[in-house]
Amino acid sequence: LRTAFSLSVPQGTSMASFINIGMVLSFFLARQGDRFGRRRLLSWTITGYMICTALSAMTVSVGQFAVCQLLSRLFQSAEVATVMVFAAEEFPAVRRGFVLGVIQGTSSLGAIVCAGVTPILTATALGWRTVYLVGGVPLLLVAYLRRNLRDSERFTHSAAKTTLPLLRVFRSQHRGRLLLMSAIWALVMFCTQSALLFWKDFAVTTRHFTSAQVASCMTIAALGSLPLVFSVGKLLDLIGRRASTVVVFGLAIAGVGLSYTGAGLGLLTVGVLLGIAGTTCMLSVVQTITTELFPTESRAESFGVANSLIGRSAGVLSPLVVGLLSVRLGYGAAVQTTALGPLLAMLLILLFVPETRGKELEETAALP
Numbered sequence: 614l615r616t617a618f619s620l621s622v623p624q625g626t627s628m629a630s631f632i633n634i635g636m637v638l639s640f641f642l643a644r645q646g647d648r649f650g651r652r653r654l655l656s657w658t659i660t661g662y663m664i665c666t667a668l669s670a671m672t673v674s675v676g677q678f679a680v681c682q683l684l685s686r687l688f689q690s691a692e693v694a695t696v697m698v699f700a701a702e703e704f705p706a707v708r709r710g711f712v713l714g715v716i717q718g719t720s721s722l723g724a725i726v727c728a729g730v731t732p733i734l735t736a737t738a739l740g741w742r743t744v745y746l747v748g749g750v751p752l753l754l755v756a757y758l759r760r761n762l763r764d765s766e767r768f769t770h771s772a773a774k775t776t777l778p779l780l781r782v783f784r785s786q787h788r789g790r791l792l793l794m795s796a797i798w799a800l801v802m803f804c805t806q807s808a809l810l811f812w813k814d815f816a817v818t819t820r821h822f823t824s825a826q827v828a829s830c831m832t833i834a835a836l837g838s839l840p841l842v843f844s845v846g847k848l849l850d851l852i853g854r855r856a857s858t859v860v861v862f863g864l865a866i867a868g869v870g871l872s873y874t875g876a877g878l879g880l881l882t883v884g885v886l887l888g889i890a891g892t893t894c895m896l897s898v899v900q901t902i903t904t905e906l907f908p909t910e911s912r913a914e915s916f917g918v919a920n921s922l923i924g925r926s927a928g929v930l931s932p933l934v935v936g937l938l939s940v941r942l943g944y945g946a947a948v949q950t951t952a953l954g955p956l957l958a959m960l961l962i963l964l965f966v967p968e969t970r971g972k973e974l975e976e977t978a979a980l981p
Contacts (some may be wrong), residue, residue, distance in 0.1 A: 779790015865891025
């Protein structure tokens with residue numbers, strides 16, 4: 614993309630930061646799920662994501678491309694938030710963690726497949742544009758499959774069918790809990806958005822690995838992480854949210870620490886594997902907890918504030934902060950500092966978040 618639009622490295626990173634603002638703006642769309650329903654919002658976000666993805670392939674300037682991708686991120690992030698809320702409301706307490714974990718694991722699997730086919734697609738006559746043309750095809754299938762999807766029973770029988778005035782949720786009885794989950798999301802996203810973003814550059818420039826070695830390491834680590842990623846949901850239902858937090862967040866901290874050390878290629882591969890598994894599983898844990906701690910009438914709004922508005926904002930800032938620190942500390946030490954985020958988030962969960970394993974949403978939302 615930088616080559617196609619004749620962008621320097623700083624211009625390219627600036628474009629990426631601009632595009633990621635769409636994840637923050639998705640809050641304003643995701644919150645509408647409390648007003649119009651989960652099914653309707655899911656339809657809107659799938660359609661919007663599909664259109665903006667296809668339009669990205671047709672852009673002729675960097676400005677047009679950035680705007681289309683910003684909107685794509687907006688619809689995509691709102692779609693993910695809606696799916697998580699929808700799934701939490703539709704499945705019983707004994708399977709809720711498992712289901713949300715499978716959804717997050719499937720997302721990771723999709724990312725691995727995408728990474729594998731992208732080099733093939735960019736080698737075609739249309740180059741990078743093929744990625745966005747092909748990327749919209751699965752959304753056509755999803756749009757077709759969701760035609761008979763009904764809204765969640767909990768939302769259907771909810772007394773309220775409207776969203777609170779913007780940010781009034783901070784003045785509701787759940788303000789303290791919302792602030793707590795927002796802080797946890799910010800700490801987690803600050804780490805996950807940089808944990809692997811800089812690793813290839815670190816491996817090539819600092820450790821002097823070849824591109825082939827980096828590709829091999831990432832492939833082995835990504836595939837090796839899948840069993841852990843797909844098992845986190847079962848772990849949540851088996852040993853509970855708090856105990857799972859210790860295991861998952863511990864993996865993430867260890868992975869980030871090991872991935873950016875002077876270890877050999879074998880140990881670095883293990884570190885990247887733990888980093889991929891840990892950072893992905895952390896999202897499953899926090900997503901599960903967030904959907905459980907708020908009532909149906911404000912669940913989408915609360916999830917949007919904590920995840921999209923606060924958490925994603927921290928995620929947007931993370932690469933910029935790491936980039937500044939790397940000038941003084943180097944990539945390794947700069948990225949390793951982000952592991953403080955999961956450590957602090959784990960302590961907040963253990964100290965202040967109630968255990969919700971085995972409880973229905975009506976019970977978890979009423980917990981002190």
